[in-house]
Amino acid sequence: MVVTDQNKFQAIISHAKEYGFVFPSSEIYDGLSAVYDYGPWGSELKKNIRDSWWSEMTRMHDNIVGIDSAIFMHPTTWKASGHVDNFSDPMIDNKDSKKRYRVDHLIEGFADEQAKAGKQEVAEHVVAEMDKLLAANDLAGLKMLIEEYKMPCQVSGTVNWTDVRQFNLMFSTQLGSLAEESDQIYLRPETAQGIFVNFLNVQKTARMKIPFGIAQVGKAFRNEIVARQFIFRMREFEQMEMQFFIRPGSQKEWYAYWKEERMKWHLSLGFPKDMYRFHDHTKLAHYADAAVDIEFQFPIGWKEVEGIHSRTDFDLSSHQQFSGKKLQYFDPEINQNYVPYVIETSIGLDRMFLLTLSHAYAEEKWTKEDGSEDSRTVLRFPAKLAPIKLAVLPLTKKDGLPEIARDIIKDCRQDFYCFYEEKDSIGKRYRRMDALGTPFCVTVDHQTKEDSTVTIRHRDSMQQERVPIASIKELVRASMK
Ligand code: GAP
Secondary structure, eight states: OOOOOHHHHHHHHHHHHHTTSEEETTGGGTOOTTOEEEOHHHHHHHHHHHHHHHIIIIITOTTEEEEOOOSBOOTHHHHHTTHHHHOEEEEEEBTTTOOEEEHHHHHHHHHHHHHHTTOHHHHHHHHHHHHHHHHTTOHHHHHHHHHHTTOOOTTTOOOOBOOOEEEEOOEEEESSSOOOGGGEEEEOSOSHHHHHTTHHHHHHHTTOOSSEEEEEEEEEEOOOSSOOTGGGSOSEEEEEEEEEEEOTTOHHHHHHHHHHHHHHHHHHTTOOGGGEEEEEOSSOOTTOSEEEEEEEEETTEEEEEEEEEEEETHHHHHHHHHHOOOOOEEETTTTEEEOOEEEEEEEEHHHHHHHHHHHHEEEEEEEOTTSOEEEEEEEOOOTTTOSOSEEEEESSSSTTHHHHHHHHHHHHTTTSOEEEOOSSOHHHHHHHHHHHTOSEEEEEOHHHHHHSEEEEEETTTOOEEEEEGGGHHHHHHHHTO
8 A cells, every 4th residue: 555644745845945945936926836946955955965976976986977968959869869759648638627637647546545445456456557558558548447447537526538648748949039940949858868969078088998977967857747746746857867888788787786886875875775665667768678766765655766777779879870970989808899888877856855855854742851741843864964064052142152153163164064043042943953954053151161162962862962162073074974
């Protein structure tokens, strides 16, 4: 059964807005569907996730380099990549409500309802049937499945459906002032193609030898028809992708390697193993001969966070054919020219953000020693990813305490993000820092003036201890490893 916690998910969305992590885009105009802005702490968290991925993929691997390619690309790119012809989702419209559904979402939603009503067998059967029909691209069969089980529209409640049709997900725009068809270009739906078209530029200039990888982080755009669930499915989002170029025939071995490597990165951030699983694709994208999702147990159920795809030589061969330029590698070890095969790792930065936020979010209640109740909302971020690492809080605004606090910040800010706060009681300031996920707060008090020690408070245990000012920096740095 699909376990979801919609209340927790709603609470996370509200918290993200209230504490400056994520805002609806152009909110003063009532927002724009499935587009979001990151606030002060959201953009720090996002940057820390991006940096961790970048460092893992480039610094930690001798044979991977990064690039930063443009969002706009020559329109033939998307013809060659198959996106013009194949990057579409099967959709169905309800004739009464005019509401449009992605067919897999409609069927999965129906299956969830059945599972909740205890009809697990029906739920499993319709999903299995759907997978088969999607794999066979059988649009008429999908409609028959929807009608056979009388799957209703959530708005009209009727089963008055149109035929199933394919809708392309790419956004297009015009280059230059003439609205002629030849000027039509696309907003990239994946960053990967910027890597493929630069394969030879990078291989030659960075003197790379196969096997080697090219990594990139950047925006991607998809006109998701059913875009919901907050930042899980957006129309403008950021991807962190790596294409690993290999000798043909070695793809199975490298696919297994990258599956393991990528899972290791997730676990190295401190997320629990039992909240992850692999999900093999039955319906493969047009470019892949094998594909697996790394799924995480979000409050909205098990969902994909990252994909590992064995893309064969599809992309490079196709670009070679469409551009008329050779995209081959001479392998001195076997004395042969070939079009390399590719293993891709592709993770959504926003989705990783949601994973981090939803796993960190906790509402806690406890009874104090005097018998009274207390509570807090805390974001238990891994210290490495936390937007603010250290809050420095002078007990009062006078007696030289703010000056000492500022000196501590001056000493630490080169190494990690510090935050100064002198307003409100210490208790209130701790609560606010818990809500922002700050792992450490230090309080500067009158004793500090005498012995250069401060109270350091640990976010997760709420334990406090007295430590020398001189030890703060190392203590925080050690937690970020
Ligand atoms: N280059 C391969 C590729 O783009 P994908 O499975 O379509 O593969 C890879 O996307 C990752 O990008 C997904 O695992 C997900 O994390 C993220 N992603 C895809 N569509 C998204 C969307 N509409 N909003 C947010 N993230 C998305």
